Amino acid sequence: MGLETPSSSLVVPTVGTMAPVRALGDSDTALVEATRTGDPDAFLELWTRHVEAVARLARRLVADESAVSSVVNDAFAVVMIDIAQDRYAHDRVGLEPFRLSVYKAVADLLGHPRPGGRSSVPVLRALHRLPPRMQSVVWYVDVEEMGWGEVERLVGEGPAEVRTAYRLAHTTLRAEWVMDLLEDETVPDACVWNLRRTGSRAAGWLSWSAARRYDRHLRGCTWCQELAEALRSPASVLAHEAHLVFDVALRPEDRQSPPRSRTSSQETSAPASAGVPSVERA
Numbered sequence: 001m002g003l004e005t006p007s008s009s010l011v012v013p014t015v016g017t018m019a020p021v022r023a024l025g026d027s028d029t030a031l032v033e034a035t036r037t038g039d040p041d042a043f044l045e046l047w048t049r050h051v052e053a054v055a056r057l058a059r060r061l062v063a064d065e066s067a068v069s070s071v072v073n074d075a076f077a078v079v080m081i082d083i084a085q086d087r088y089a090h091d092r093v094g095l096e097p098f099r100l101s102v103y104k105a106v107a108d109l110l111g112h113p114r115p116g117g118r119s120s121v122p123v124l125r126a127l128h129r130l131p132p133r134m135q136s137v138v139w140y141v142d143v144e145e146m147g148w149g150e151v152e153r154l155v156g157e158g159p160a161e162v163r164t165a166y167r168l169a170h171t172t173l174r175a176e177w178v179m180d181l182l183e184d185e186t187v188p189d190a191c192v193w194n195l196r197r198t199g200s201r202a203a204g205w206l207s208w209s210a211a212r213r214y215d216r217h218l219r220g221c222t223w224c225q226e227l228a229e230a231l232r233s234p235a236s237v238l239a240h241e242a243h244l245v246f247d248v249a250l251r252p253e254d255r256q257s258p259p260r261s262r263t264s265s266q267e268t269s270a271p272a273s274a275g276v277p278s279v280e281r282a
């Protein structure tokens with residue numbers, strides 16, 4: 001794919017470099033840690049695992065193939081410096097899917113909006129509130145549509161552990177999403193009142209009068225209706241929003257229609273900054 005010498009003076013791997021064979025148990029997290037302690041082979045392995053996907057993303061964001069090569073190499077260099085200087089976990093990224101951190105570096109280099117701590121999309125903020133391992137599993141399975149075997153390799157765990165983390169990640173993602181909205185001061189009090197009682201209403205724990213109040217608000221509030229719908233499938237909303245931002249891992253049949261811009265998708269529902277995405281209804 002013709003990646004060239006990095007424009008940085010750092011020794012960043014390029015295509016044609018042979019990666020050493022590493023033990024299968026090496027997760028991305030272990031490789032990041034090994035990089036931090038000065039093992040150059042560890043970063044080479046990370047590069048080998050993720051460079052194709054990062055180059056695919058860069059190709060969607062820049063037209064010129066020669067620019068793709070330098071952006072990809074620069075992005076890996078930026079992440080490597082962050083890791084080496086021990087800023088990886090604090091600054092650019094959390095301890096999140098390694099690939100996402102390089103995507104973000106690409107987006108930063110190109111001045112493209114990116115998800116993360118400053119994201120205006122609640123479900124993406126919720127993703128960042130999950131434990132790192134869950135973030136990786138849900139990102140790789142739902143957004144990148146990666147096979148289980150590959151996810152297991154990147155996370156460094158067996159099939160049972162990864163599937164358990166995946167199921168738990170959805171429950172946690174939903175809970176963190178709600179938490180995020182409860183902390184959002186732009187969400188009207190009446191909607192917050194309902195949001196706090198969503199679980200209780202579903203479980204039938206509300207008193208008769210509280211249930212009546214809940215239902216009355218829900219009937220009259222489009223925002224709460226859309227949120228309830230979205231919360232039923234947090235994974236598909238996450239994938240949808242991540243695709244709007246990064247255009248990653250789209251299936252061939254989805255490529256016909258270009259994704260809407262994030263801003264236009266967010267302006268349809270009130271309160272605007274609460275950002276309940278318009279999800280495709282089944």
Ligand SMILES: [Zn+2]
Nearest residue numbers: 190191221224
């Ligand atoms: Zn409402």
